[in-house]
Amino acid sequence: xxxxxxxxxxxxxxxxxxxxxxxxxxxxxxxxxxxxxxxxxxxxxxxxxxxxxxxxxxxxxxxxxxxxxxxxxxxxxxxxxxxxxxxxxxxxxxxxxxxxxxxxxxxxxxxxxxxxxxxxxxxxxxxxxxxxxxxxxxxxxxxxxxxxxxxxxxxxxxxxxxxxxxxxxxxxxxxxxxxxxxxxxxxxxxxxxxxxxxxxxxxxxxxxxxxxxxxxxxxxx
Amino acid sequence: xxxxxxxxxxxxxxxxxxxxxxxxxxxxxxxxxxxxxxxxxxxxxxxxxxxxxxxxxxxxxxxxxxxxxxxxxxxxxxxxxxx
Numbered sequence: 001x002x003x004x005x006x007x008x009x010x011x012x013x014x015x016x017x018x019x020x021x022x023x024x025x026x027x028x029x030x031x032x033x034x035x036x037x038x039x040x041x042x043x044x045x046x047x048x049x050x051x052x053x054x055x056x057x058x059x060x061x062x063x064x065x066x067x068x069x070x071x072x073x074x075x076x077x078x079x080x081x082x083x084x085x086x087x088x089x090x091x092x093x094x095x096x097x098x099x100x101x102x103x104x105x106x107x108x109x110x111x112x113x114x115x116x117x118x119x120x121x122x123x124x125x126x127x128x129x130x131x132x133x134x135x136x137x138x139x140x141x142x143x144x145x146x147x148x149x150x151x152x153x154x155x156x157x158x159x160x161x162x163x164x165x166x167x168x169x170x171x172x173x174x175x176x177x178x179x180x181x182x183x184x185x186x187x188x189x190x191x192x193x194x195x196x197x198x199x200x201x202x203x204x205x206x207x208x209x210x211x212x213x214x215x216x217x218x219x220x221x
Numbered sequence: 222x223x224x225x226x227x228x229x230x231x232x233x234x235x236x237x238x239x240x241x242x243x244x245x246x247x248x249x250x251x252x253x254x255x256x257x258x259x260x261x262x263x264x265x266x267x268x269x270x271x272x273x274x275x276x277x278x279x280x281x282x283x284x285x286x287x288x289x290x291x292x293x294x295x296x297x298x299x300x301x302x303x304x
């Protein structure tokens with residue numbers, strides 16, 4: 001018998017509590033928590049269970065499936081990794097099931113949908129998710145970013161080497177320099193400079209608070 | 222009187238909130254629950270929502286065939302309808 005094309009994460013009979021237990025630890029790493037309004041959380045998850053029954057997965061109750069699997073994967077709950085910048089700007093995911101950890105009263109965000117623009121601090125992972133001397137890739141909106149940790153300092157730069165477009169986060173950290181995994185080009189993670197002419201990469205401001213690493217990006221208005 | 226059209230999903234709490242807000246303010250509107258459509262009708266509605274809103278997020282409220290409001294943005298609905 002051939003493998004089913006779509007693997008179901010949740011079996012029939014899944015409950016709201018099952019979803020909470022499964023999603024909670026994941027969104028915690030992303031810098032989010034369930035909305036503080038528990039009736040609202042139950043409302044959204046009830047809808048997700050209906051959608052799970054109909055479609056086989058927990059698609060966002062506030063977005064529509066297009067039929068294109070590449071597009072639709074971006075709206076399977078929790079969809080935060082695909083919309084990190086816009087959600088950080090509005091302090092919640094589109095439907096409001098999840099809010100940034102700093103949000104004390106999720107009800108204040110109901111119906112508040114400003115067109116996000118300008119600079120926004122985007123939580124990417126927890127401090128302990130990246131040990132010293134390591135570098136990892138995060139996708140923030142359309143940007144591919146490499147976040148490096150040197151001691152207890154964090155730096156963010158473009159993940160794309162200007163030589164042959166290799167992913168820098170697959171490379172090696174040597175002090176404040178990352179060596180590209182393909183040909184060893186070196187970039188200073190502090191300012192994105194390299195010793196090759198006209199090949200510097202852009203950097204992004206990084207802040208650390210409440211145990212989370214935040215990368216500041218600009219959203220087009 | 223303004224012509225108001227709402228693209229909604231039956232599963233979306235903000236769609237319910239937006240419709241309730243319009244009802245409370247006595248605004249008449251037409252609505253389609255896109256997830257209740259089937260086949261070609263569904264595809265056509267999804268394409269239309271993507272065309273006018275640039276995305277797949279709901280609700281999408283169209284006022285006078287001209288202004289498009291994505292999400293339950295109470296402030297903008299108020300402004301556009303002069304409530």
